[in-house]
Amino acid sequence: MEIHELSIQGIRQALVSGQYSSHEITGALLQRIAEENPRLNAFVTVTGELALAQAKVADSRRARGEQGPLLGVPVAHKDIFCTRGVRTTCASRMLENFVAPYDATVIRRLQESGMVMLGKLNMDEFAMGSSNETSHFGPVRNPWNPARVPGGSSGGSASALAARLVPAATGTDTGGSIRQPAAFCGVTGLKPTYGRVSRYGMIAFASSLDQGGPMARSAEDCALLMDAMAAHDPLDSTSHAQADGQFYAGLDRSLEGLRVGVPEEFFGEGLDPQVAEAVQSAIRQFEKMGARIRKVHLPNNVHAVSTYYVLAPAEASSNLARFDGVRYTRRASCPRDLTDLYTRSRYEGFGPEVRRRILVGTYVLSAGYYDAYYLQAQKVRSLIREDFRRAFAEVDVIVGPATPTTAFALGDKSNDPVAMYLADIYTIAVNLAGIPAISLPCGFDRSGMPVGMQIMGNYFADEQLLAIAHQYQLQTGWHLRSPGQQGRG
Amino acid sequence: MPMDSIEVNRIAHLARISVPEEEAQRTALQLESILQLVESLRAVPTEGVETMAHPLDLQQPLREDTVCPEEGREWLMASAPAAAEGLFLVPRVIE
Numbered sequence: 044m045e046i047h048e049l050s051i052q053g054i055r056q057a058l059v060s061g062q063y064s065s066h067e068i069t070g071a072l073l074q075r076i077a078e079e080n081p082r083l084n085a086f087v088t089v090t091g092e093l094a095l096a097q098a099k100v101a102d103s104r105r106a107r108g109e110q111g112p113l114l115g116v117p118v119a120h121k122d123i124f125c126t127r128g129v130r131t132t133c134a135s136r137m138l139e140n141f142v143a144p145y146d147a148t149v150i151r152r153l154q155e156s157g158m159v160m161l162g163k164l165n166m167d168e169f170a171m172g173s174s175n176e177t178s179h180f181g182p183v184r185n186p187w188n189p190a191r192v193p194g195g196s197s198g199g200s201a202s203a204l205a206a207r208l209v210p211a212a213t214g215t216d217t218g219g220s221i222r223q224p225a226a227f228c229g230v231t232g233l234k235p236t237y238g239r240v241s242r243y244g245m246i247a248f249a250s251s252l253d254q255g256g257p258m259a260r261s262a263e264d265c266a267l268l269m270d271a272m273a274a275h276d277p278l279d280s281t282s283h284a285q286a287d288g289q290f291y292a293g294l295d296r297s298l299e300g301l302r303v304g305v306p307e308e309f310f311g312e313g314l315d316p317q318v319a320e321a322v323q324s325a326i327r328q329f330e331k332m333g334a335r336i337r338k339v340h341l342p343n344n345v346h347a348v349s350t351y352y353v354l355a356p357a358e359a360s361s362n363l364a365r366f367d368g369v370r371y372t373r374r375a376s377c378p379r380d381l382t383d384l385y386t387r388s389r390y391e392g393f394g395p396e397v398r399r400r401i402l403v404g405t406y407v408l409s410a411g412y413y414d415a416y417y418l419q420a421q422k423v424r425s426l427i428r429e430d431f432r433r434a435f436a437e438v439d440v441i442v443g444p445a446t447p448t449t450a451f452a453l454g455d456k457s458n459d460p461v462a463m464y465l466a467d468i469y470t471i472a473v474n475l476a477g478i479p480a481i482s483l484p485c486g487f488d489r490s491g492m493p494v495g496m497q498i499m500g501n502y503f504a505d506e507q508l509l510a511i512a513h514q515y516q517l518q519t520g521w522h523l524r525s526p527g528q529q530g531r532g
Numbered sequence: 533m534p535m536d537s538i539e540v541n542r543i544a545h546l547a548r549i550s551v552p553e554e555e556a557q558r559t560a561l562q563l564e565s566i567l568q569l570v571e572s573l574r575a576v577p578t579e580g581v582e583t584m585a586h587p588l589d590l591q592q593p594l595r596e597d598t599v600c601p602e603e604g605r606e607w608l609m610a611s612a613p614a615a616a617e618g619l620f621l622v623p624r625v626i627e
Contacts, residue, residue, distance in 0.1 A: 141611045237587040251586050280593055281586070349570040360547060367548075369620050374613035380623050386550035398549055402540070402559070403566050405547040415574060421583035423576050428584060460562060461569050477587020502588070 046071040047207040048525070051264040054116050054210055058105060065105070065115030069098035069159050072117050076161065076208050083184045085193075085203040087122045089162040090129055097159040104157060112267050112291070114157030118211040121200050122163040123170055124150050124255070125244040129160075133246045134178035135168045137372045137392030147244025148276045149213060149255050156271040161209055165199030168394045169363065170220055170248045172196050173466040176457045177396045184453075185228060186526040187492055191450040194224030200258045201228035205526060211268055212258045217248050218351050219445075219470025221256050222482035226445035226495020229484040231512065231522060232258040233265050234470075235505050237477035238283035240269075241276035249358035250281070252351075252474040261522050262483060262512035266290040269505065288506050296510040298332040304339035304438030309469055315448040321486030321494040322444045325515070329442065332514060339434040339441060343426045347472040348464055350427065353407050353420035354475075359397075360404030366392065399460060428476040435501040440511060442498050444469055445482040449492035473499055481508040484521040493521070535564040 046068055049057060057063045073091050080086050094117065101115035125131045125143035132138045146154070154160070167177040175183040175198025183198040185191040186206035193202040197214030201224035204212055214221040216234035225232035233256045240255040247253060257268035269290040276282040305326060310319055330336050368374040368388025375391050378384035390398070407416035434441060447468055456463040473480040478499060485496040500508045516522050537556035540563065544551040551559055602608070605618045614621040 144608050144610070277593075277595065281588075283588065284593075343576075346573060346576060349573045352566060353570050353573065364548075368613065369622055370609075371611035372613070378623050381625055382548070384623055385548040386544075389548055390550040390552075393549070399559070399562060399566070401547050401549060402543050402551075402563060406543045406563065406567075407570075409543065409546060416570065418583060419573055419576070419578060420570075421585060422578035422581040423573055425581050425584040426576070426578070428587075461565050464566075464569065 047075045049210060050260055051113070051116050051210050051267050055112055058115050065098040065101040065159060066095060068115070069094050069117050069161070072161060072209065079206055079208055082189060083186060083202050083206055084181050085165055085183050085199040085206065085208060086119070086162045087132055087134060087165050087180050087199070088130060090160055093129070094159050094161050101157045101159060109157070111157050113153070113271055115159060116211060117159045117161050117209060118153060118213070119161045119164050119200070119203055119209045120150060120213045121166050121197050121215060123166060123215055123246045124213060125246070126150055126160070126163065129163065131163065131246070132179070133169050134166045134180055135392065135394070135397070136179045137366050139179065139373060141371055143244070145244060148241035148278060149272055150244065152271050152274065158211070164203055164212060167196035167198065169246070169397050170196040170215055170217055171359070171396050171400055173219070173223060173463050174451070174456065175199065175224070176453065177394055179394060182453055185450050187229065187450070188490070190452055191492065192227065192453055194227035194450060196220040197232070197258065198224045201225055201230055201232070204228065204230040204258060204260055207525060210259065211264060213255060214258045215245060215253060215255045216474065217252045218355060218474050219467040221258060222445050222470050222480060222495070222497055223467060225258060225482040226493065227450035229493030229521070229524065230258060230260050231262050231265055231481065231483040232256060233269065233481045233505065233509065234473060234479060235269070235273065236479045236503050238281055239273045239286045239505060241274070241279045241282050243276055243278040247362040249355040250362060251358060252355060254474070261516055262481065262509045263291070263294060263516070266294055266509045266513070269509065290506055290509055293506040294510050294513045296507070296514065298329060298334045298511060298514055301329070301334040301440070301511070302438040303329050303334045303336050304434055304441040305336060306339050306341045306344070306441055306443055308341050308344045309443035313447050313468070314444060315488070317488040318444050318446070318448060318494050322442070322496045325485040325496050326442055328515065328518065332518065337438060339438055341430045341434060341472065343423065343430050344472050346423050347427055347475060348468055350420045350423045350475060351471045352403070352464060353416050354424065356400040356404030357408050357417055358404070360401045360408065363397070363401055368392065396460065424475050427472050431476045431478055440498050440500050440504065440508065442496060445495035445497040449488045449494055469497060478502055479505045479508055481512050483512050483516070486521060535560040535567065
């Protein structure tokens with residue numbers, strides 16, 4: 044097996060056995076990034092020198108007897124996580140020259156575990172998008188078919204993983220931004236329970252929905268990352284006191300007697316029959332492995348997209364007020380006065396989708412509309428959470444498609460914001476409730492594009508979701524397919 | 533919800549984002565289509581339903597109010613578009 048094909052677990056074994064050093068692995072991946080990234084555009088910044096220096100440090104730590112599972116394993120970060128001394132752009136012109144004065148907690152924790160940072164990954168601007176087409180640095184391509192989108196907003200992460208440029212990546216998920224690109228690119232990604240992974244240093248989009256999480260090519264690898272990422276953080280006031288867990292150690296768990304709920308609302312109109320077929324077959328696989336399948340209802344899921352497109356823009360309009368052209372962002376040239384400085388800097392710095400969402404958010408929060416939109420959406424959010432409470436009284440987990448279709452073509456929805464929003468119809472309710480969900484490959488459509496399923500769990504069921512996904516991946520091989528093997532039979 | 537360029541300009545002013553005249557009409561149409569998407573919410577019966585602002589209804593954690601020295605201004609202000617003598621420069625506000 045070539046170096047770039049190794050999983051986190053595979054790299055770990057190669058480092059332990061002495062087959063490769065971290066420096067060799069890092070060098071091989073940097074070489075591959077240099078060859079493949081120009082056609083994929085998955086990276087915004089490659090930190091080659093820094094990576095090789097970190098790899099050397101990891102190698103000497105290992106030589107001194109340190110044995111952490113992530114020590115010397117390369118990773119790349121979504122460019123939404125602040126990195127001290129390395130620019131953090133959020134894929135926006137507004138931050139194209141921003142160098143954070145501190146590391147995000149996620150960055151710090153993974154660095155302390157000995158991971159080697161290869162660079163910063165492309166994304167939708169400020170994480171607002173489902174196709175990675177809103178990036179100031181241009182769209183990311185799907186390695187399974189470069190005419191298709193990789194999904195978004197963590198599109199660079201998913202594309203880089205699928206193309207075997209990186210074995211591990213970070214992502215963030217506000218309405219599906221880890222799970223939808225994971226599904227479109229055939230990789231595995233966990234959106235953790237709200238509060239398990241620190242948001243400190245993660246540029247805020249919608250604070251009550253944003254959650255960072257791991258992306259990799261298997262649930263096992265995601266579990267290794269979660270062991271390092273999840274922890275209580277006093278620097279994030281929404282961090283949960285019991286955020287940490289035993290993710291990797293909990294993978295060995297039988298599915299015997301597991302109660303799996305299947306929501307009818309996720310298999311209705313708008314679902315591509317080929318996606319439905321692949322997910323149904325995964326559900327039969329769970330049954331074979333001892334799970335008991337039953338129907339559940341999430342009647343308010345139909346309101347999830349609408350609720351989200353009130354609440355997320357409202358929170359965004361408030362969060363993004365900090366980008367003012369004064370303190371650390373790009374400024375418009377020759378401002379007439381302070382108002383002109385603000386308004387033109389924000390017009391020039393933000394792309395059309397970000398401006399649109401700020402305007403929608405400002406509108407629903409403005410005098411006369413607050414009750415009708417914002418308060419009402421917060422009430423419907425309660426109803427959506429209540430749906431999950433009822434369902435989880437009867438079942439342990441809920442399984443359904445991650446997305447209504449496989450990856451669509453570049454340009455397909457970029458001129459129709461509402462059509463783009465509907466791509467997240469199955470992922471949004473999870474963020475509104477704050478529960479965890481994992482997305483993993485479960486088949487391919489006839490055009491050779493990966494299909495992703497989603498397993499949703501109750502609060503703090505992250506360990507259970509990883510274990511179920513891992514057990515599924517022990518029995519199936521969808522997650523092992525790579526774009527390079529396509530057509531080889 | 534009908535949206536016109538006057539309404540767009542009102543919102544744009546609140547958001548401190550300029551919307552050039554030639555874009556106002558198109559922006560109005562796009563905002564209208566997004567508001568149409570969320571319009572269905574208004575018909576959902578929610579009498580007696582509590583609002584949900586946050587997933588875990590966490591208590592706001594408190595900590596001791598201790599002094600922690602921050603690093604130098606220079607480093608913190610390194611990304612500022614215009615700064616001098618540890619201050620951010622902006623156009624004259626008071627004549």
